[in-house]
Amino acid sequence: MKFADIAKRLETISAINITPFDLETKEINWERLEENVQFLLKHGVTSIVPCGNTGEFYSLSLEEAKEEIRRVVDVVAGRALVVAGIGYSLPIALELGEYAQQVGADAVMIHQPIHPYVTESGASSYFRKIIETLEIPSVIYYKDPYLSDNVLKELAPLDKLVAVKYAINDLPRFARTVRDIPKEHHITWVCGTAEKWAPFFYHAGAKGFTSGLVNVYPEKSFAMLEALQNGQEEQVWSIWEELEAFENLRAKYNNGNNVVVIKEAMAQLGMSAGMTREPVNPLNEQDSKEVQSILESWGLLKKPAVS
């Protein structure tokens, strides 16, 4: 597959699969992980990102991260792109990336460096070394508002950089960067802040978006993508409004709720999502009830009969 073809195929929903942890032991339940991936495939997902943030990448050991990538590639078996999340220090990112490549991932998504001290040229070197070392193409997850987009402009000419998952909600800045980078570099822009922000990013040039919601309500994520693609504005905003309370609940406690709301919703719908791992604990009762009422409002859960 040519790099530009992979870039093109990323103009869709990037589904971030969850990592289900056992309720007691908090070990990964691999069977549930496979069910989750099958669910995504069944609902038409064509790009899956194991070891993303919704997959609690930062809660995994390196061995678990590798195993998750390997298993997702196996289950997907060519039916979708697999874009493996990799990160941490340069040696660790390369170790994970080389593993992903070896087991057949189609691309890697390079997480934002988690170092407390980052310089612009240093960040550029970090991404460049990974992109150049691996044979499979890379997606950059760009999240730190303090780093200028010069990093992206500098790296854009690299053939193996196929997409940027842009997660800084500064839309004029995003639009400027999209316009500054020549189309001939075939960079696919992906809104990294999901359905809540996708409509704004779409019109500025992000033809895809990432989604955690897709683990719960894939029909709605795809309805939004299609409405955006078909220019059905009224439909876009109606879906956006329907999802607003859910995405706001995920954003609660400085995004502390981000993953646990997804897992709670899946559990309420009878999908075994398991626990989150530390540093995220189960939802409090009030937030669980809000998940329930949202699922009821969506018609996914029946309201209990009044007795």
Add this chain to the structure above:
Amino acid sequence: MKFADIAKRLETISAINITPFDLETKEINWERLEENVQFLLKHGVTSIVPCGNTGEFYSLSLEEAKEEIRRVVDVVAGRALVVAGIGYSLPIALELGEYAQQVGADAVMIHQPIHPYVTESGASSYFRKIIETLEIPSVIYYKDPYLSDNVLKELAPLDKLVAVKYAINDLPRFARTVRDIPKEHHITWVCGTAEKWAPFFYHAGAKGFTSGLVNVYPEKSFAMLEALQNGQEEQVWSIWEELEAFENLRAKYNNGNNVVVIKEAMAQLGMSAGMTREPVNPLNEQDSKEVQSILESWGLLKKPAVS
């Protein structure tokens, strides 16, 4: 050693040693690392933290982090406390912590969880599991302003929690927390934002501070500690003023300069500090010159003769 004794011994400078990387290969130069530790010991340091942020913990592979801890313990050979930095996911933090314990570190410093989503109770569980699992005591590095200090209040009664390295520069918040936690818990408060903030934190209860400067100019760090301990206010502010430009230069580029300024200063003084690793690149020329002029103003470097 009793836990309360270790707490008491942390009422000093926590020296964060650097990790020297080879200029060409960027591999760790272990000989230089040992020289750096010997330098610290020679200048009276009694607490050394391998794998801290000034040690570029997040740029190391896990094997390198372990090796650094082991070597620092060996070189120190009981002449100072060794407080090993550990972090990442819970399984990785435990792996590093158990290794540190096994090779003879006196305590661990638990880095702030780097997960993008953290809940208060989840953060508390994260720290608690590490503190309870290890036999050696723990220091919590507390850095995320979005997490409330209830986490610290909840964990303070644990015998094995001996200190908190507090790195949120909200002094009224810090003072409130210090006053809310009973003295009988023997928590040593350490200012986590070094000489620039130490005077403010000291009077609110932080009897120690962390230092990266100590790798360059330990006499000045100790002069500040002693002036604080002896209540010599004029002396404190005179030292504070002398260090201001250096610490401000480290804070440049959203702290991107933090470590590289230390390494550049060491290099200019003839100590082999080596390169920083990605995502931090060498200083630009202007900043290098500023390091030089600061070192000259301190009398550590002679001004070049005017020809």
